[in-house]
Amino acid sequence: MSNDATIDLIRALVDGIDGPSSVTDMRGPVEAWDSFAMVLEFGDGVRSAHGYAYSSDAITAVACEWPGIESAVRAHLEIHYEPGEPLPLKILVQFDRVTGKYEVTFEDSDEERWAVTPRNFREMREQLRPEFA
Numbered sequence: 001m002s003n004d005a006t007i008d009l010i011r012a013l014v015d016g017i018d019g020p021s022s023v024t025d026m027r028g029p030v031e032a033w034d035s036f037a038m039v040l041e042f043g044d045g046v047r048s049a050h051g052y053a054y055s056s057d058a059i060t061a062v063a064c065e066w067p068g069i070e071s072a073v074r075a076h077l078e079i080h081y082e083p084g085e086p087l088p089l090k091i092l093v094q095f096d097r098v099t100g101k102y103e104v105t106f107e108d109s110d111e112e113r114w115a116v117t118p119r120n121f122r123e124m125r126e127q128l129r130p131e132f133a
Contacts (some may be wrong), residue, residue, distance in 0.1 A: 005076045010095050010102055012072035013038050016024075016064030017053060034094040036062065036127035039114045040073060042087045047073075047112040051093075052125045059125050080106065090114055094130035 017036065038051035049064040073091075080089060090107040092114055107113045116124045 005072075005079045006102065007068075009072045009104075010074040012069040013049065013064055013093060013095070014097075016068040017046060017062045018026070032056075033060070034098050035094070035130045036060070037095075037120065037130055038062070038064065039116075039128070040069075040091040040093065040095045042089060043090075043111065054093060054129055059129075061125075076104075092128065094128070094132075096121060096130045099132065103130070103132065 004057045009133040013036070033055045035055045036051060041048045041050075046068045047070070049066060049069055053060045053062045056123060074076055076091075079088060086108075088108050089111055090113060092105040092107070093102070094105075095102040114124070114128065
């Protein structure tokens with residue numbers, strides 16, 4: 001795996017989260033998020049990037065606009081998939097900017113994996129939280 005493509009992907013996601021280093025929740029700006037988990041989806045021609053930013057006192061739902069991350073996503077996929085090969089259904093990108101650790105997980109078959117619904121959003125935001133050994 002190319003670390004450069006992964007780092008470029010993470011950088012694009014960081015830049016795309018409602019601004020370079022801040023997100024907003026109901027209380028206003030959350031300037032110091034520590035980590036994030038973003039689910040990139042590739043279903044039925046629809047592309048989306050959504051997840052959570054985590055700080056010491058808040059969990060905030062976040063999203064990225066696809067055009068801002070598309071080239072970095074494409075470059076990352078080219079490292080893992082041959083031309084014409086089916087793309088994954090989803091990719092989970094977890095990043096802890098305090099430690100610099102990250103993980104990228106591909107999902108090729110389970111459309112429901114990492115699916116956030118009104119019933120499970122509290123559980124999912126904890127399940128997706130980056131926790132590196």
